[in-house]
Amino acid sequence: MSTIRVVHYLNQFFSGIGAEEHAGLGPAKKLGVVGPGIALQQALGEGAQIVATVYCGDNYANEQANAIDAILALVSEERPDILIAGPAFASGRYGLACGELCVRAQDRLGIVAVTGMHPDNPGVDLYRTKVHIARTRESAAGMSDAMKVMAQLALKLYARVPLGTPQEERYIPTGRRVHFVAEQSAALRAVDMLVKKMSGQPYATEWPVPSYSQVEPAPPVQDLAHAKIALVTTGGVVPRGNPDRLESAYASKWLKYPIGELNDLKPSDWQSIHGGFDTTNVNEDPNRMAPLDALRELEREGAFQDLADELYTTTGNTAAIPTARRFAQEMLQELRANDVQGVILTSA
Amino acid sequence: MRLEVGTFQIRAIEFGARTGVAGGTLVVDKDEVRRLVLGDSHFADVQVHLVRPGENVRIINAKDAVEPRWKVSGPGGVFPGFVSAPTTVGEGRTHRLGGVAVLEVAEPVPGEQTHFREQILDMSGPGAEFSPFAQTLNVALEFTPNPSLFPSASVDAKDVLGGTNEAEDYNRATTLACLKVAAYLARATADQTPDHVETFELTPCAPVLPRVACLYHTQANYLYGMKIALPFGTLVHPNEVFDGALVGWRQAYRSTYWDQNNQAMRELYQAHGKSVNFVGCVLFYDLTPEREQKERVSSAAGKLARLLGAQGALLLGINGSNYAIDTMLAIQECEKLGIKTTLIYLDVGYGPDDPGFVHAAPEADAIVCIGSRDRKITLPPTAKVIGGQRLASSDADPRGELTVNQRDIHTACSTQGFTRQTTRFF
C-alpha cells in the first residue's frame, strides 16, 4: 500500500513566521513538516506522510478575496489524500480559515479534511456540520493531544472506518443523525441508565444536550437618559398582510419598518406571522410582542432619550445559528449607523 | 395494591355469530359491536374492520388504540370513569386479550384541532416497522358522525388550536366507544382461565435499593374519565395506569394501549426488588404557555417525587412544543433536589444545525432517544385504505406512495418506552 499523502495547514504564528504583526502574510508553502507538524507526523504514524505544509497569515486569509482559493491551490499541487488544518484552538480568525479551507478541500478536491478547535471558537458554529472538528483545549498547551485526535479522525475517515460518537472520538458534534433499531426497548435502556447514574457507575447519554459558547458581554449603556435604543423582535411582527413575505419559520431574512411616527402597534396594521406559537394574543395586541407603546411612554418620561425610527424584525429561530449570526452582523451595521447604543430584543 | 393480569394470547381474529375466545382465536360479533357503538347518538354509522399484520392495508385518520380488558375481580371496573365507576382501580384480577388492539379511526370533524393529527398505520411494508400496531390484530372502528351535530361546516376543520366544544364532545364519544368495545371483547373471557397470569405488586424492598419514581409528563388525556390539567401533578400507582385509569390520547403520539402496557413502568417493575425500589408514578402537565405556570407544574412534579422519597426518576417527556420546557424544568427541579433523572425523549431537530430540543437543560445528561420526529419514511402504494378518502394534513392520494415524517406514523413517536427505534448523534 502506498503512503497516504497529507498536507498540513498552519497560520503565521504556528508556522514560526511571527505573531500578530505578520497576520497579513500571504499564502506560502514548505515541503515536509513545520513546527507542530512534527507532533502531527508522529500521531499519523508510518502509513501517512506530511508532504508539505501550507501557511498563511490570519488577516490575509480572512480579509483578502480569493485568499482561501489561493491556499487551496497550494494544497492541491501536492495531490494530497488528506488535509489537516490547525488546530486553531480558540483563535477565531484561524478557526474560520481552517473551517472554510477544509470545506473547500472536501468539496472541490474530494479529499478528507479535518481541523481542530476549542468549542468556543466561532468557526465551530459555522463549520461543525460540514467538517469534522477535533475538540481541543483553548490554547497550544493542548497541542499534542489535539494532533492525536485529528490524526485518528483523518485516518479513519480516509480508510472509511465508521466513526464512533463525538464523545468517543473527541470531535465536535456534527449534527448528523443515524437512525437504527436498538436491541433493547427505550424503557429498558432508560432503567439501566438510571441505575448506573444513581450508583455512580459510568453511563453515556444517547443524546447530549447542546453546549453553547460564551461571549464577552458588551459594556452597559453609560448614560441612558441620552441614549438611543432600538427595538428588535424575533416574534415575526410585520405589517398586516405581510407585504414582504417574511417566513413563518426558519426566516432567511430580517426586515425593518418605520415606527418613528407611531405611538403603538395597532392590531389593524400589524400582526405576527410566527409559525411556532399561537399568535392570537399578539394579533389582538401586537405590543404584546413588540412593546412599542410602553417604550414610547418611557421615552416621553425621559427614561431614555430616543427610540430608533425603525422596528427590526424577523422570525425567531434559535436552531440555525449561522443565520442568526448573519442577521446580527447585518443589523449591527444599521444600528451603528443610526447611533443606537442599546437594543431591546423580544422573542417568543 | 396487588393486580393480577391474566392474558389470553390471541393468534387469530375473525367475525362470527357470537363474540368469544377459544383456542387462541377471537371471534367478533360484528352486529353486536355496531349496536354497542350506535347506541350513542353521536354516530350515524360505524364500520368494523378486522385488520391483521402483513395485510396490504393502510389505515388513515387513526387516533387512539386500546387493548381489550375486563375486570374479573377486585374493586372498581375496567376503564373507570368511562365504562365503570370512576373509583380507584389497580387491584384484583383483570383479563386482557394479548396481541389485540381496538383502533379508533375517524376523519377530523369541523372545529377539531388537527395540528399534527396525521396518524397513518401501514400493516405491511416499511411503515410497519415504525408502528407497534402493525404487529397487533386490530379491530378498527371507523366512525361516521351524526350530521346533526355539525349542521354548518362554517368552522374550518384544519388547524383549529383549541377545538370547539362540539368537536371535543365528539372526540370524547369516539374514545368512549372504543373503550366500550374493548371492554365488551374481553368480557367474553370472564369465566375462562387465562393462558398465563402476571402479578404486579410493589412489595417491600431491601432498604439499600434506591427509590425510583416514574415521572410521566402527560398531555390532554383523561384520568378516571376526567379531562383535566394537572398543574400541581398527581400521584398514581402504576397498577392504576395498567388498569385503564389513564386513557384517550387524542393525537396518538401516545396511546392508551401503551399505558395499559406502559413499558417504562413494566421495566421498573422488572427491576423492582433487584436493582431499584419502584415507589410510584407522578403525572404532571399543564396546558398554558405561561412561564409561572411552567415553574409551578415542574416544581410540583419534583416535590411529589420527593414526597415519594425518590432518589431517582425516570421521565417520560414531551418535546416539540412549549411543553418541552416543562419537561426540562422538571428535570432541573429533580436534580436540584438530589433526585437523579433519566429521560425518554423524541428528537425534533429539522437538520444538522438544529440540536433537536425546544429547550435543553444541562442537567438532562442521561437521555434515551426514541428517534427523530421528522425522519422521512416513504410508504409504497397500498391496495386498501381504511379511514376515509383524505389525509388530515396533505392533499396527496392516500392510496399512493407517500413520503411522511416519522411523527405521521401511528404511535411512532411515543415516549411510553416500548419502541426500539433510536437515533445516534454524530
Next chain:
Amino acid sequence: MAKELEAAGMPVAYVTTLDGLARSVGAPRIVRGKAITNVAGDPNLRPSDEKALRKEIVNKALKALTTPVKKSTAFD
C-alpha cells in the same frame, strides 16, 4: 443574535419567556417575559394593568442595558 450583538459591543436586553434556554445558550442580559404567546403582555389583565406590566418589563430591560454583567444574567 443577542450574543452576537453583545460580542460586537452592543448591549442587548433579551426579553424572552425561555429564560432558562437563553441562559444555557449564554445570552448575557436576560429579561423574563410573561408567556410565549405574549412575551410583553397578558390578555387576562385589564388593559391598564396590562400596560403597567408591559412598562415594568421594558423598565427591567432598560435596567439590564445599564447594568455591567460578566456572564449570563437574568434581570427580575
